[in-house]
Amino acid sequence: MAFERAVVIGASVAGLLASAALAERFGRVTIVERDELPTEPEPRRGVPQGAQVHALLAIGIRSMNELVPGFVDDLVAAGAEPIDQGNDIPIYNPTGWIARGKSEAQVVAVRRPVLEHVLRSRVTALPNVEIIAGTATGLLATDDKRxxxxxxxxxxxxxxxxxxxxxxxxGRASRSTRWVEDLGYPQVGERQLNIGIGYATAVVNLxxxxxxxxxRGILGPPSPALPRGCAVMACGSGQYQLAALxxxxxxIPTEREAYLRYLESGPTPLVGQIARKAEFxxxxxxYKLAGTRRFLWEDLPRRPEAFIAVGDAVMGFNPIYGQGMSVAAAEALRLRRHLAGATSIDGLAxxxxxxxxxxxDIVFGxxxxxxxxxxxxxxxxxxPVDPAVLQAGQVLAEAxxxxxEVANAMRAVTHLFTQEPLADPAIxxxxxxxxAEGRTVRNxxxxxxxxPLG
Structure with a gap:
């Protein structure tokens, strides 16, 4: 049995992926988008971070390809480059270089506007999906608001x-928590971790x-000991992105020379040295934002039927870790699986x-x-974080x-959203x-x- 119509607010990556899932069970899926969408792969007003460096984690690319079969091939045809992030992207943490080698962190290097353009083209090619112009201002409901x-x-x-x-x-601009309150439901719980996050990205030839x-790239993430970070990453079509974090x-300065000096002051001098050779x-x-924000939709004691929040409308992550699009893809898969066996909208949300x-919980944790x-x-x-948790994290990072094997178990948490390999007794x-042996970091x-090892 197919349901009649679903409406998705926002043609974001999260909205497009949700629409792909919905299209399998709804006769019509209408995406409402306030922006004028570009016809070519380019940043748009509603995605101010679109010009920044983006990461698509392994679970993200797998999930997207499951939701939109052939999506990876389409990305590659558009210039994306397959990468084993565990082997091809050395990462220098405060403890040292994470061990490199073959891994399950199989990703593609691609700029956000290209990814969004390819995804939008594929989803809107579905015969029952449409995008209409408009700005959502509230929710409609039955007389009893249920x-x-x-x-x-x-x-x-x-x-x-x-x-x-x-x-x-x-996305982060969502007003749905207020809209649900306007219907007479309890306030949605909120959690925040505000730090003051910034990054500045430039596309270069090397x-x-x-x-x-x-x-294929080098990453020196910021840390509490040194809150500056730097990166150079392949981004498709033979080009690279420099990122100051x-x-x-x-x-973060954007004047060329000051920007280069900022990169040189990061955790590893290699990014700054490479940037000096770049053709901009x-x-x-x-791009700046306050930090991480989570709405606890799942904890509402009462909720309206037939309404679901996804993506940054649920949790806006620290973008430095590149988790947002992959979480949205994982959410869309869960939506699809619940829809597959649904015979009624009641209880689905x-x-x-x-x-x-x-x-x-896994990603934020x-x-x-x-x-x-x-x-x-x-x-x-x-x-506040338990000091024992910090100490355990320090030992893991050193090992x-x-x-x-330890490095890849750690990558499974970040790339596959699972702690199973890390919990393995051998690891x-x-x-x-x-x-116990009091070992020290060599690299x-x-x-x-x-x-690389292995």
């Missing part, structure tokens, strides 16, 4: 759009010998919304101890510099042995990239 029945619109061909199911994919053999509210295709573009908790340790961190509704034994020269 069920959402559509959305109110402005700047659209219609003032009201009725649907069997409404999905909010309008000489063939700029990077060592077998290396900041945690703690420091302004675009000038650096800044609660089941789907609750299913997101597992993903969000993997980075919360780091972000909460910054001196500027402001925790709203969150408890991961010397052992590829735990290695981590415990590292601590900690920020100017020397270790060779």
């Amino acid at each position: 069920r959402v029945t559509g959305v109110a619109l402005k700047r659209s061909a219609t003032d009201e759009l009725f649907a069997d199911l409404v999905v909010d994919a309008s 000489p063939e010998d700029a990077l060592p053999d077998g290396v 900041s945690m703690g509210g420091e302004e 295709v675009t000038e650096p573009v800044n 609660e089941k789907v919304q609750t299913s997101f908790r597992e993903v969000i 993997s980075v919360f101890p780091i972000d909460a340790a910054y001196p500027t961190a402001e925790l709203v509704g969150l408890d 991961a510099t010397d052992d590829l 735990q034994e290695k981590i415990q042995a590292w601590a 900690n020269d920020p100017a020397v990239i270790p060779a």
Whole structure:
């Protein structure tokens, strides 16, 4: 049995992926988008971070390809480049270089506007999916307010759009928590971790010998000890993106020479050295935000039927870790699986919304101890990190510099959203042995990239 109509607020990556899932069970899926969408792969007003460096994690690319079969092939045809991030992108953490080698962190290097353009083209090619212009201003509901029945619109061909199911994919700018309150439901719980995050990205061409053999990028993330970060990453079509990163509210300069000096002051000098050899295709573009914000939709004691929030409308992550698009893809898969066996819309929203908790808990839990340790961190509704957790993370990070199996188990948390490999007794034994033997990190020269292992 097919349901009649679903409305998705926002043609974001999260909105497009949700629409692909919905299209399998709804006769008509209407995406409401306030922006004038570009016809070519280019940044748009509603995605101010679109020009910045983006990461698509392994689970993200797998999930997208499952939702939109052939999507990876389409990305590659558009210039994306397959990469084994565990082998091809050396990462210098405060403890040292994470061990490199073959991994399951199989990703594609692609710029955000290209990814969004290819995804939008594929999803809107589905015969029952359409995008209409408009701005959602509220939710429509039955007289008793128990069920959402559509959305109110402005700047659209219609003032009201009725649907069997409404999905909010309008991102960090979402107003749906207020809309649900307006219907008489409890306030949605909120958690925040504000630090002051910034990054500035430039697209560049590099000489063939700029990077060592077998290396497609270098990442030196910021840390509480040094809140500046730097990166050079392949971004498709033979080009690269330079990224200057900041945690703690420091302004990143975009004037060329000052930008290069900022990159040189990062955790590893290699990025700055490479940047000096670059031909700039675009000038650096800044993007800033306060931090991480989570709405606890799954904890609502009462909720309206037929309404689901996805993507940044549920949780806006720290973009430095590149988790947002991949979480949205994982959420869309969960939506699809619940829809597959549904015979009624009743109860569906609660089941789907609750299913997101597992993903969000793992993803946020993997980075919360780091972000909460910054001196500027402001925790709203969150408890301070247990020192024992910090110590365990330190030992894991150290062991991961010397052992590829430990490093790949750690990558499974970040790339596959699973802790199973890390919980394996053999991996735990290695981590415990590292601590018990008092071993020290060898690969900690920020100017020397270790060779791959395995």
